[in-house]
Amino acid sequence: MSHLLETPLSAWHKAQGAKMAPFAGWDMPIQYEGILLEHAHTRTAASVFDICHMGEFTLSGAGAAAALAQAVSHNLETLAIGKCRYGFLLNDEGNVLDDLIVYRKGENDFMLVVNGACEASDFAALAARMPAGVQLHNISAQTAKIDLQGPLSVDVLEALLQENFHDLPYFSFRSTSFAGESLLVSRTGYTGELGYELYLPWDKALDLWQALLTDARVKPAGLGARDTLRLEAGLPLYGHELDTAHNPTEAGMGKMLSSKANYVGKAGASAVRQVLLPLKLEGRRAARNGDSLALPDGTAVGTITSGSFAPSLGYGIAFAWVDAAHAAQTEFVVQTARAGLPATVTSLPFYTAGTARIALA
Amino acid sequence: MSNPAELLYAKTHEWARVEGDEALVGITHFAQESLGDITYVDLPAVGDVVTAGEDFGSVESVKAASDLLSPVSGEVIAVNEALEAAPETVNAAPFTEGWMLRVKLSAPATGLSAAEYEAVCAAEAH
Numbered sequence: 001m002s003h004l005l006e007t008p009l010s011a012w013h014k015a016q017g018a019k020m021a022p023f024a025g026w027d028m029p030i031q032y033e034g035i036l037l038e039h040a041h042t043r044t045a046a047s048v049f050d051i052c053h054m055g056e057f058t059l060s061g062a063g064a065a066a067a068l069a070q071a072v073s074h075n076l077e078t079l080a081i082g083k084c085r086y087g088f089l090l091n092d093e094g095n096v097l098d099d100l101i102v103y104r105k106g107e108n109d110f111m112l113v114v115n116g117a118c119e120a121s122d123f124a125a126l127a128a129r130m131p132a133g134v135q136l137h138n139i140s141a142q143t144a145k146i147d148l149q150g151p152l153s154v155d156v157l158e159a160l161l162q163e164n165f166h167d168l169p170y171f172s173f174r175s176t177s178f179a180g181e182s183l184l185v186s187r188t189g190y191t192g193e194l195g196y197e198l199y200l201p202w203d204k205a206l207d208l209w210q211a212l213l214t215d216a217r218v219k220p221a222g223l224g225a226r227d228t229l230r231l232e233a234g235l236p237l238y239g240h241e242l243d244t245a246h247n248p249t250e251a252g253m254g255k256m257l258s259s260k261a262n263y264v265g266k267a268g269a270s271a272v273r274q275v276l277l278p279l280k281l282e283g284r285r286a287a288r289n290g291d292s293l294a295l296p297d298g299t300a301v302g303t304i305t306s307g308s309f310a311p312s313l314g315y316g317i318a319f320a321w322v323d324a325a326h327a328a329q330t331e332f333v334v335q336t337a338r339a340g341l342p343a344t345v346t347s348l349p350f351y352t353a354g355t356a357r358i359a360l361a
Numbered sequence: 362m363s364n365p366a367e368l369l370y371a372k373t374h375e376w377a378r379v380e381g382d383e384a385l386v387g388i389t390h391f392a393q394e395s396l397g398d399i400t401y402v403d404l405p406a407v408g409d410v411v412t413a414g415e416d417f418g419s420v421e422s423v424k425a426a427s428d429l430l431s432p433v434s435g436e437v438i439a440v441n442e443a444l445e446a447a448p449e450t451v452n453a454a455p456f457t458e459g460w461m462l463r464v465k466l467s468a469p470a471t472g473l474s475a476a477e478y479e480a481v482c483a484a485e486a487h
Contacts, residue, residue, distance in 0.1 A: 019397075030424075031397065034397065034398050034452075035397055035398050035423045035424070036398040036423065036449075224397070224423060224424060228423060283401070284400055284401040284421075284448070285401050285403075285421060286400065286401070286421055286426070288425075288426065308423060309400035309401065309421070309423060311423070336426070337426070338403065338419050338426065339403075
């Protein structure tokens, strides 16, 4: 096997008999007991996910806010301290180099969370956009990330940390401590359920992971369930729904481009050549990444980016890039290697009963 | 789960249970475990002809789709219709309730013994 990076939890996953596979250069758990079971448990109880492969940067110093507003698409004017926001790192053409969350810890003090596969290239792109006096640091090697997701996650977190988190709204975060070490608790996630993303020192990750799992309501979930959960929630995956051939508007996220700053790629971020359509299939058969999308008459007009049987819905769902000329079309056929599957355009999220946004306070 | 000694096996992880001039066909425990949660099974129609070593359908799991290769030759005389609504039966009981086809044999069935098949699995597991 080629050299794969290991998280502080890799040995634990293997000892549990998890199916492991390479992801973004890391040896990651795909499943423990089974994708469907882990998916259902996350929708009904609470699951922990090892997300240590993702990258974290800090940005600080006088002028950091102004420099960041020029470097990414996020609207920082309306981002209060203690809040975080989703957005994009664009190239000069306005296409997507990565999607990332910006955490505002102070007026000029930020944390950026990026995809593992993009960590090195994101850091280089951001560094090139930073003026003297602003400090950009890559803290990925010291920073572990564990996601606690599911409707019971607030109860689990409160029981473990003996602290109230009902008052922490969606896309908000605060610092606390676990076993004497700093722990950043962010009410965010990638499953469509109520949940938290937990950041802490790399060498404390195993302690927190095991402490969370002492709660009988919590099970570990792998990247397999993470993918079906995020797809049902209608959330994009970089490299599938987002890439350097498309801009955020094409990906259906033009409304997020509210920043008044003249950020890199702004001019090209709104041109629409293709559109990302959410599709519902008729039966249990799944479309897969790379399958061709055709009009009912067989004319090829697009490509599937992600597709799966949706465990919480009982039918196949998918995203596809379609040429803008056919954006108003509602009926398509997915050409898989084995069959032609009728597909209908639907609305997002695919799964509408998720608890991610519920008010707890 | 052990591989029943009375079955014949294909290197491609299907099994055949020969009963007179008929055979039941399914996939092995090793196959279902490699595939993970099965979400769809595409089977031929009753009356279709299957040929040993050639594809007779496909199986989809959450992560992938795979062809099914017939371990025997003959005419399909029944398919397991319960798998349409409950494909997870293949995961739960691959050698029994998760059977896929009943075939009227047109040629004597051949295949690996359980011991020979286990050697194939051991080699693939590395």
